[in-house]
Each structure stands twice: as C-alpha cells, then as structure tokens.
Amino acid sequence: MSNFPGTPAPPARGGAPLRVGLIGYGLAGSVFHAPLIAATEGLSLDTVATRNPERQAQARAEHPGVRTVAGPEEVLARAGALDLIVLATPNKTHVALASAALEAGLPVVVDKPLAATAAEADRLAALAADRGLLLSVFQNRRWDNDFRTVRKLLDEGAFGEVRRFESRFERWRPLPKGGWRESGDPAEIGGLLYDLGSHLVDQALTLFGPVTSVYAESDVRRPGAEADDDTFFALTHANGVRSHLWANAAAAQLGPRFRVLGSAAGYVKYGLDPQEAALRAGERPGAEGVAWGVEPESAWGRLGAGESPQTGGGTPVPTLPGDYPAYYAAVARALREGGRPPVTATEAAAALRVLEAAKRSAAEGRTVRIEAPEG
Secondary structure, three states: OOOOOOOOOOOOOOOOOEEEEEEOOOHHHHHHHHHHHHOOOOEEEEEEEOOOHHHHHHHHHHOOOOEEEOOHHHHHOOHHHOOEEEEOOOHHHHHHHHHHHHHOOOOEEEEOOOOOOHHHHHHHHHHHHHHOOOEEEEOHHHHOHHHHHHHHHHHOOOOOOEEEEEEEEEOEOOOOOOOHHHOOOHHHOOOOOOOHHHHHHHHHHHHHOOEEEEEEEEEOOOOOOOOOOEEEEEEEEOOOOEEEEEEEOEOOOOOOOEEEEEOOOEEEEOOOOOHHHHHHOOOOOOOOOOOOOOOOHHHOEEEEOOOOHHHOOOEEEOOOOOOOHHHHHHHHHHHHHOOOOOOEHHHHHHHHHHHHHHHHHHHHOOOEEOOOOOO
16 A cells, blocks of 8 residues: 555545544544644545534534544444544543554544553554554644744754753643543553653654653642642753753743753743644634734743843744644645655654653652663
C-alpha cells in the first residue's frame, strides 16, 4: 500500500474531501478536533461517535449534516466509507482503538498521549508502518503562538548558545473538577504528568532533541485530589541544554510561560496562546473578521540581556500567530501526497520515554538516565 517503507499511501479519492470519523465528543473532540477538521480544506467531518445523547445533539447542531453514532464499533464498521479516524477518547482507550482502526485499514490521528508507555507507542508505530498507514499524534501546542516564536528566535540564533529552557503550564484551580483526567487509578493514565506534561516534554524535545537524564518531582496538593497536580521536570539534553518544566493546577501566582536563557540573550514570555480560549468561545479559524491566533502587542515577550522584562528591560518581540489549523492541513497533505505526518508515533514514543523516566524519578527520588532506543 505504501509508496516506500514507512510512508502512507494517499487515499485514492481524487479531489473529493477526505471523510473523517471522530470518536469522542467531550472537551477534546468538540472544542479542538471537530472545529479544526471542519475548517480544513480537503477534510470533511463525516461521522461523530459518542454514547451521550446530549453530545450527539450538540455535534449535529454544531456541524449540520454530520452523522452521529453511539460507539467506536459503529465507526469502524463503516471503515470502507471513511479515510481517517480521529481518537478524542479517554487516554486508557487510545492503544486499543488505534490498533483496531489500523487493523481496519484506516489512517489514525490520536490525541495525546498516544499510549501509557513507549513500548506500546512503538508497537503502534510498527503496526502503522506494516500496514502503510498514517499514524499521528495531536500535539497541537507545537503550533502555539509563543512556541512558534521561540522556534523562530532559536533558528535565527537570537539566543547565542542556549543553556537553559524553562516552560510552564500553570493554572489556579484550587478545587479538583473530578473525571478521569484527575483520577488516581493508574489505568486511567490521568494526572498532569501525562496531560500537560505530554505537551511540555514534546516541546522541549522538538526544540533541543534527545534527553539523557530526567529528575522529577510529582505531588498531589489539592484537598480531595487523587492524581498529581503539581509536577516538575528537569531534563538534560544530549546537546547540553537543560530544560526545566512545570505543570501545576494549584499555582496561586503564574510564572512566565517561557524563559529561554542563552549566551547572548534571553527571552521571557507571559500568558497563554489565545487559540484554546477562542475555540471554547465558539470562534472558528477562517471565519470572516477573525484574526486567528493573534495576540495584542501588550502580550508580546521581550528579548534582551541584563535586565528584567518586568522593569522594561529587553526589546518586545512580535509574537507569531498561533496556527492550530496547520496540524490538520499537514495531515490532509500527508494523506494525499504521502510522506511524514506532522507529528509521528516515533516522536510520541520518545516523549513517553521521558514521561516514564519522570514518573520513576518522582517515585524513587533520584535522577533517571535514558538510554537511546535500539535501532
């Protein structure tokens, strides 16, 4: 089926939109995946699977003409009528559902994390390669406005030699919301280590490459909480860069989203990319009058040396627009033309090795070394 080993063959549908089956219509499915799929030229949201009747009605109202079904088995039964499956389901279901979709001959996009372990991710990657099918992981925060800006500054050599990279996803939610994401049951793969930690680690690896050692602290801070809600990672990259990463749901004061320190200059950026808030508010990329992913000048980060940005030090750096739509545009291109998807299962496995090492480090109170995978 594939053009050459490991490259998916594009579906043979001419110029017709590729038909997408979306499994799951909770937060991830309704706020992120469905709107972005619907806004992507060359993709058509065909079927939504959710067992919740209210969410079925919501999907039909938000995407007129979409077919709604109760469960993933009904989507997979229509494999011949679809070109792509997207999994926006609880973490513990990802491996089984992705395997079933690949076995049914369908390319797959899986929300992060792809799996609980790197070994499971490697097995999924091998299955996709064997079938000549696309398998990608939705790491949308590679297209955050601030992360895109950091990558641009790095590519331009603005920092000199980067020595330390700091990245935070911090929130002030003093009371747990409950649900599987905050469950203490290991089978649920909940907690911030796998949730926001998946984004933090993916971004660090994307910027600075493989990690050789991990030290982590992971705590349960809020009354009634079951899963980790205050987690810190210290990563040492093979190139010598050190990444310090924070994921915290109980941060009474929020730190900078990014702080990059180099031999020539540093960059500090506060605030969150605006795309999630826009999607939650019902805004859609491509809509008339919508400047997608753009933030005001008052939110720009600052680049400089020797002074604090809080006291006017450094030069404001225009933040590149956030671009979540680029993810599904790249998926559509890979399906039609062949080649690598925007995020690979192999990249997801590398991040999972770091997360597994972090979990072990936090449990044992020690630094854990990561050996390079064989092959």
